[in-house]
Amino acid sequence: MQMKLTHPLVATDRHAEAFKALAHLTRLNVFFLLAGAGSELAAGEIAEALDVPGPTLSRHLDVLRRAGLITSRRQERYVYYSVAPEMATDIVRLLSACC
Numbered sequence: 001m002q003m004k005l006t007h008p009l010v011a012t013d014r015h016a017e018a019f020k021a022l023a024h025l026t027r028l029n030v031f032f033l034l035a036g037a038g039s040e041l042a043a044g045e046i047a048e049a050l051d052v053p054g055p056t057l058s059r060h061l062d063v064l065r066r067a068g069l070i071t072s073r074r075q076e077r078y079v080y081y082s083v084a085p086e087m088a089t090d091i092v093r094l095l096s097a098c099c
Helices: 013-022 025-037 043-050 054-066 085-098
Strands: 070-075 078-083
Touching (some): 013 025, 013 085, 025 070, 025 078, 043 054, 054 070
C-alpha cells in the first residue's frame, strides 16, 4: 500500500547543496551545536566549543551559510550564527518522508 502525501516534498538543488555541506564532520558538528543551542552563537563561542581554529571554522561557516543551513548577523566586531529554520525544517521533512 502506497502512502499519498498531501504536500509532497521534492528535493531541489538547494537541498542537495545542504546535504553536501553537512557531509563534513566539522560542519555537521557546527550545525548540531547551533541547533542544540536554541539561540545564536558568536563565531568565537563555536570555535571554542568545537576546538576548531578560527580560520578553519570561518571556511566551514561560509559553506553552511551558502548552503542555506545557517544565518549570520554582525554586531560590532562579532558575527553571530544561528540555524536557518526553514532549511532545517525542509531537511527533516525530506528525510522523514523517505524513511
